[in-house]
Amino acid sequence: MTRHFLTLLDFDRDTASALLDRAIQMKRERFRSKLLEGRIIALIFEKASTRTRVSFETAIRHLGGETLFMTPRETQLGRNEPLKDTARVMSRYVDGLVVRTFGQEVLEELVAWGSIPVVNALSDKLHPCQLMADLMTVKERFGTLENIPVAWIGDGNNMANSWLEAATILPIELRMACPEGFEPDPLVVDAARDGGANFMLTRDPMQAAAGAKAINTDVWVSMGQEGDDSRMQSVFEPFQVNDAMMAAAASDAIFMHCLPAHRGEEVTESVFESPASAVWDEAENRLHAQKALLEYIFSV
Ligand code: CP
Numbered sequence: 001m002t003r004h005f006l007t008l009l010d011f012d013r014d015t016a017s018a019l020l021d022r023a024i025q026m027k028r029e030r031f032r033s034k035l036l037e038g039r040i041i042a043l044i045f046e047k048a049s050t051r052t053r054v055s056f057e058t059a060i061r062h063l064g065g066e067t068l069f070m071t072p073r074e075t076q077l078g079r080n081e082p083l084k085d086t087a088r089v090m091s092r093y094v095d096g097l098v099v100r101t102f103g104q105e106v107l108e109e110l111v112a113w114g115s116i117p118v119v120n121a122l123s124d125k126l127h128p129c130q131l132m133a134d135l136m137t138v139k140e141r142f143g144t145l146e147n148i149p150v151a152w153i154g155d156g157n158n159m160a161n162s163w164l165e166a167a168t169i170l171p172i173e174l175r176m177a178c179p180e181g182f183e184p185d186p187l188v189v190d191a192a193r194d195g196g197a198n199f200m201l202t203r204d205p206m207q208a209a210a211g212a213k214a215i216n217t218d219v220w221v222s223m224g225q226e227g228d229d230s231r232m233q234s235v236f237e238p239f240q241v242n243d244a245m246m247a248a249a250a251s252d253a254i255f256m257h258c259l260p261a262h263r264g265e266e267v268t269e270s271v272f273e274s275p276a277s278a279v280w281d282e283a284e285n286r287l288h289a290q291k292a293l294l295e296y297i298f299s300v
């Protein structure tokens with residue numbers, strides 16, 4: 001059986017919980033192994049990346065493997081070689097694909113036509129690897145995810161969709177405040193509702209933030225949305241995470257952001273640089289969460 005990771009819904013609660021605990025343990029142990037010795041994993045990135053690329057390349061090396069980094073610019077992907085052909089060719093060479101792309105269907109096509117594990121390193125729809133690190137960060141800070149109120153403030157983007165999926169498989173309480181017209185994907189919302197997620201959607205960021213243990217936000221313009229004139233400052237400004245919003249949250253609340261951040265837009269400098277800011281742990285946890293993920297995928 002080939003294990004893929006395209007969405008958090010690939011995991012049930014027990015699997016996700018075990019992986020988060022394993023990631024915390026690996027962090028504590030500064031874990032290294034030879035699990036991936038002799039294996040090569042290709043990273044195919046159609047969008048820019050600092051954290052995801054470096055944390056995957058480092059994690060794979062910590063597990064004894066090697067990496068290849070590819071972009072459309074210097075490969076035939078940029079000249080429209082069909083994905084289904086790329087999937088079959090890459091499957092003959094390497095042992096796994098970590099892919100950052102636009103449409104979620106690109107990942108699904110690679111799975112359908114290839115014969116090696118595929119990991120979603122961000123799509124327009126979802127960012128599940130970031131969520132594993134974020135959930136790990138929440139669990140590290142509060143010792144549990146059980147009924148922890150988590151707020152999502154701002155754009156209903158790939159991160160927001162993945163938080164909804166997180167609430168579907170894990171027992172967090174998710175409160176989302178998004179501007180009108182920038183809600184999460186309705187299909188993801190419906191799936192979360194059908195899957196029994198504990199979540200609410202509101203237009204009032206203070207309502208979502210009140211008493212929350214973690215306040216999450218993200219950029220107003222995601223990769224690929226540059227030039228979308230509807231993403232106006234006036235629409236998003238009421239959703240800026242500022243000191244007043246943090247004051248409404250729980251007294252031990254943390255601020256979270258997947259990074260890169262735009263200070264003065266979705267978050268103020270004072271919140272971003274405050275003691276409540278957990279952003280560096282979040283970034284570090286990408287490495288540990290992905291090590292646990294790679295171990296899970298390549299142990300079968
Ligand atoms: N958070 C995140 O995915 O960052 P990069 O775009 O730098 O990989």
Ligand code: NVA
Nearest residue numbers: 157218222223258259
């Ligand atoms: N929502 C952002 C996340 C970046 C890590 C984007 O897709 O650009």
